[in-house]
Amino acid sequence: MEELREEAAIRFNGIAKRKPNFKLGPITLEIPAGYITAIVGPNGSGKSTLFKMALDLEKPDDGTVTVLGHAVGRSDDAHMKQRIGYLPEEPSEHESKLKASEKARFNSFWYESWDVNRYQELLLTLQVNDNLALGKMSKGMRRKCDFAIALSHSPDLLLLDEPSSGLDPLAWKTMIELLHRYMEPGDRTILMTSHIVEEVKRLADYIVFMAQGRVLGVYEKDELFSSWFTFFVRGEGLAEHKIAGIPGQCGVDSIGGSTFRITTNRAFDAEQWCEAEGLQIVSRQALELDEIMSTLLLQDQRGKRKS
Numbered sequence: 001m002e003e004l005r006e007e008a009a010i011r012f013n014g015i016a017k018r019k020p021n022f023k024l025g026p027i028t029l030e031i032p033a034g035y036i037t038a039i040v041g042p043n044g045s046g047k048s049t050l051f052k053m054a055l056d057l058e059k060p061d062d063g064t065v066t067v068l069g070h071a072v073g074r075s076d077d078a079h080m081k082q083r084i085g086y087l088p089e090e091p092s093e094h095e096s097k098l099k100a101s102e103k104a105r106f107n108s109f110w111y112e113s114w115d116v117n118r119y120q121e122l123l124l125t126l127q128v129n130d131n132l133a134l135g136k137m138s139k140g141m142r143r144k145c146d147f148a149i150a151l152s153h154s155p156d157l158l159l160l161d162e163p164s165s166g167l168d169p170l171a172w173k174t175m176i177e178l179l180h181r182y183m184e185p186g187d188r189t190i191l192m193t194s195h196i197v198e199e200v201k202r203l204a205d206y207i208v209f210m211a212q213g214r215v216l217g218v219y220e221k222d223e224l225f226s227s228w229f230t231f232f233v234r235g236e237g238l239a240e241h242k243i244a245g246i247p248g249q250c251g252v253d254s255i256g257g258s259t260f261r262i263t264t265n266r267a268f269d270a271e272q273w274c275e276a277e278g279l280q281i282v283s284r285q286a287l288e289l290d291e292i293m294s295t296l297l298l299q300d301q302r303g304k305r306k307s
């Protein structure tokens, strides 16, 4: 797994959790401070479980979690929790009877840095009325309210579980803009999960791929998208065993004659190799995030079958 170079906002150190029919970890992972990291992976891969461990809402069976320099789960972590904003995947059932304004008022007592002007400004920007019981709101409306509340104490660390779930396209765009603005000071961190390719592409600096309770890889986004390519390669009498030796090869298909479609995660080296071997790259296409995810899953399954 690639090492993240920056100072960590969250450190998962050998964490493991066993649930009925599910095993998470052991995972060692650092979420860099000052960046947006997106965790992507199929349903049930353990993304929310990882989040809950960072928030002390679930205890790992093994390993430790450090958030903003503090060990999670100790009695003296109140100050650290003040510095976190959290948007859970599902709204909290026991808050449904509360008006959004009442939830905001409660939070204003708890968070020392709560900024009522900021809260009002966020409501205005997101076009929500907080004088309504949370349980009576539409899904998207409630999401926007919870989002405004999570941001109103200007946390240093923002944990967003499927932030755009239920939002209409306009609200989604507004949320993206608000998150970019939130990151402007330069020292804030977002850890988010998402199934939306466009959202990850627009927001993330780093991408963590997860599947079946394990981390498949951690990548810097721009590096990821400039490394993963599909090439159509042609060469006189080119045989499959030869093209299979292309650097970073993640898949080879013959598409007739002496032309092959290959997937590589080392596009630059692969291009140089083709040139040195006298092979022609007929066309090239950058892989989309979901295609990269499927390839990583396939490699992981093959690896597991071999071991």
Ligand SMILES: Nc1ncnc2c1ncn2[C@@H]1O[C@H](COP(=O)(O)OP(=O)(O)OP(=O)(O)O)[C@@H](O)[C@H]1O
Binding pocket: 019, 020, 021, 022, 041, 042, 043, 044, 045, 046, 047, 048, 049, 050, 089
């Ligand atoms: N309270 C629970 N009791 C037992 N198993 C649970 C519980 N909550 C989650 N699980 C199981 O833990 C696994 C991981 O769930 P988790 O919610 O962390 O996945 P996820 O990656 O966030 O999924 P999604 O993309 O669907 O939100 C799943 O197999 C799920 O069935």
